[in-house]
Amino acid sequence: MFDLLSLVVFFPLLGVIFMFFIPKENYQVLRNSTLFVTILHFIFTLVLLFMFQEGNPYYQFEINKAWIPSLGISYHIAIDGISLFLVVMTSFLMPIVILSSYKAVTSKVKEYMIFMLILETAMIGALVSLDFILFYLFWEMMLIPMYFLIGIFGGNDRVYATVKFFIYTMAGSVFMLVAIFYLYFASGGVSFDLTYILSNFEGSSTVQGVLFLAFFVAFAIKVPMFPFHTWLPDAHVQAPTGGSVILAGVLLKMGTYGFIRFAIPLFPDVAYKYAFWIALLAVIGIVYGALVALVQKDVKKLVAYSSVSHLGFVVLGIFAFTTTSVTGSIYQMLNHGVSTGALFLLVGILYERRHTKQIADFGGLSSVIPKFAIFFMLALLSSIALPLTNGFVGEFLILSGSFSSSWLKNGQLLTIIATSGVILGAGYMLWMYQRVMFGPIRHEENKKIKDLSLREFIYLFPLMALVFVMGIFPNFFLKKIEPSVNYYLSSFYEKNGKSNRADLAQARVNSTNLKNSKFNGVVE
């Protein structure tokens, strides 16, 4: 473990070992040292970011060592344009989350911090693993700290929410595990390595369909896509603020990331065949999530449902299979981490002051806490995708890509329905903002609410800055993401030709057209 990527993966665990030596009564020391560990970790990932070769579509920082050779399990990790920023964002959010829980978590601080650090390793591990067993290990490893974070530090109905969260995600993972074993044996029982299985797996279309379904269910629950989403609002409402931020910011992306990294490359023609239906579910999710968010009485639940809506855009982009839409989807994953992360933090700040999340308990706060109001407004603008904020770039790329996609049946219709999300998004967000921040002050308690403290300002500011940096200078990110997306898509286009004779000719034409035409998804 002397290479940079392994260091990035396991550094938080080293931090955990360090934490064991701190007495659990020294809350402030525990907090500060965790903060220090996570900031140091963020610096490591920044080094990773700056050492990353822009324009190189292949895996970088690749480590491939035998781990359990007799079973073909290897320690194979690497990073490419698709996972790079998800890793960076994970370690970027972590210090913010730690700093945000200084006042929110006042008991069992040691446990909280340790869970957070374990979670960080698990998330980054899952994002960089290229071996199925390794991936599955990290994937399940994410579940346990999250389970405790909600179960111990959550709200009043935390047990119900935790169990629901756990069972939902476990149910999905089990299917995936079975599929992984099938893939292992079907490709000769030699290796669990993703690249090996990708090139050696052969299966009838029925088998592929079933296996794809297994992966799909696991990832769709994680995203969550309609109709697998009902665990999310409960989990978010009960989770502590830090848990919600991590859940929305990173955990949900594991599902969409899984589609790109595993499900689609493994079964390209199944993915292509069912793209319309999956995209339809995504679009339903966009509209459905937005409509249900509109009628929520609890701010946190509203933001949770808005996640369902936003992640719908991501899935739509992924299953449109164009450079613009997939790049947009990856960008939107980052955006969602920033904007929804910020929204959860802001709601958490309100909760710390008033111990309620009910919209009706607020009103007129803008005149009491003007700094908070500005930050809240900026997070909201990012969430409703105003141009020059990050949200716009992501949504625009996704929608313009899916509109012109020739790989998605009825892409135009789906895009039009999805675009209605811009109206509904403005609807639920502005209505919520009005009820919380505007109007007369209806409750006496709200007159005494304190504005942002320096600590809160410090952890919110980077998110706000990122909203505009990502909205105005998206090329810094896109230039690193796009080559890998192109590489991923070209193998998708190619594979789609190989395994399905009927589509072969079409796919070939498509690929050449793609090279010649200036539209990457348009085929006459």
Place this chain on the structure above:
Amino acid sequence: MDTIRGWLPYILLFPLMGMLINGILGNYFSKKWIHRIAIAAVLIPFVIMTTLFFSLQSLPEESRSVIVHIASWIEVGYLKISFSLLLDQLSAIMVMIITGIGTLIHIYSVGYMHKDSSYSRYFTYLNLFIFAMLMLVLGSNILMMFIGWEGVGLASYLLIGFYFQEDSKASAGKKAFITNRVGDFAFLIGIFILLFVVGSLDFAEIREASNTGVITGVVATIITLMFFIGATGKSAQIPLYVWLPDAMAGPTPVSALIHAATMVTAGIYMISRLHFLFILSPFTMSIIAIIGALTAFFAATIALVQTDIKKVLAYSTVSQLGYMFLAVGVGAFPAAMLHLVTHAFFKATLFLGAGSVIHAMSDEQDIMNMGGLKDKIKTTHKTFLFATIAITGVLPFSGFISKDEILWRAFATGNGVISNLPILLWIVGIITAMLTSFYMWRLYFLVFHSGQTRHQDERVIAHIHESPLSMRLALWILAGLSIVGGYIALPHFIAHSAPIIHSFQNWLDPYFSTSIENTKIVHSASMEAIFMFVSWGLALFSFFWAKKWYFKEKSITSTMWANSFKTVYNILQKKYYVDEFYYWLIDIFIIKFSHKILWRTVDFVLIDGFLIRGIIGWGTYITGRVLSIFQNGNLQFYVITMVAAIMAIFYWMIW
């Protein structure tokens, strides 16, 4: 050309800086410095623009289009969108209007807002608006325009809800933003189609594609209809006009700047900017003309009976914007732009005048409580009078020239898909002109004449005072422009003998050159003179009617009329119940549907209840029950099962 390239970005930079400085540090500045910074942030661009205007003029006609590439914005695959600015004849006019009127309204605001505690917030928003609006008109591709488009929407939202402590005002801001988003939804879809068909969003490339037949008729119709729906949102046309009257909740200078002079004309600007696309579809053009004419008429009828001074002006704005859409719909783009300019002058004057009146009347807005203000606030009265003459279309004031140009073009241009469309449009237009004259004179008389001030509170009457210098200064300059602003374009029958004076059209013609041949004029110029007198006569008729009813004490006749046509009067008073209808639709189909059907039924009952607890839950339960039969703790049972199983396996393997 290099001067233009070098200086153009600064036009955007100054308002941006002004916004940032006041936004971040405004709380530490004194009021004096806040408004100095804010005014400088608009005035300097105006000065720059004035010089650039002359450098643009010195260029040969065909190269009066300067593109400044600043940076690349989004580059993915074939999609290449850059931050780049375009200064040409069209955007030059818009920038002049925005920064010019913008500066005046900033100055006016110094007096109007001097007591407000959120002084820096106000000027921050105002600078934000100027920045976004300039971005809108200076962008050289549709996405740049869209940045401005949504940016002005944001500024408008923030300024309408400026007094957010009142729920109704906060609601008005939200309503404006969401209604605009409905338009933006269509606008975005238009952009997607355009990107799909043309592969670029640069105006130059779209123009190229339109002229070379890349965009065919049906596609052009769909794209332009989408863009037009976008325009109905921003420019308050049927069916999305409902937000504008509510937008009057904002401070009055904001109403003047954003909701009369500049932002609401963005739709006109957008269609003019993309005119080469719109003329590919006669169908869309006819729809635009019809919607424009209907909106003009419909809003004017509502304005007849409103009693809030700002509401009357708001509906008047909707109506005048309808005229502009009528003009672009018949292909008279220069005429639309001319009316945009003159309307910006006189409507800004009217709103600022209204602001001055409201200021004098201690925030009273009901014209039924005013009256007799003529001698108490002299400057306001005179400037208001000038602007009223201008809007009602009396020669030689500006409104007459532009409005008549539109009406004549509507009649004379034969490109409608419906055979009698031109004459119908003209009739609607001329009736609207009559109504305009009536409601404006009614407003004027009720505020400034009609006997004594009718306000209940003696203290308010005693407190009536003329506004401070900063407000009067802006009023005088704008009133002057309302009078002479029209002279940049004289009617054809005069201009034919003196073509040099017809400079506005000459200035814009190179940009609209492709459209000129498409909108052939089928009637002679001498007809225009006759039409001019018809509309003049009708306006005069309305003037005398209004004078008869409202000049003295509120005469009994008008009440009698209101009583005998009570139904009509009530419908107009209630604005045809359109708002109520929309709210009903939203309540039933969005709120109730989402709450009862989606959330409570689909989420709770179907997914959680039926699917999870029902099928999966019961499935697990029953499986568990069945399997538990085999785990009854009875050893003999285990042995028998085991033996049976082994025998079954052997049986299966041997056979």
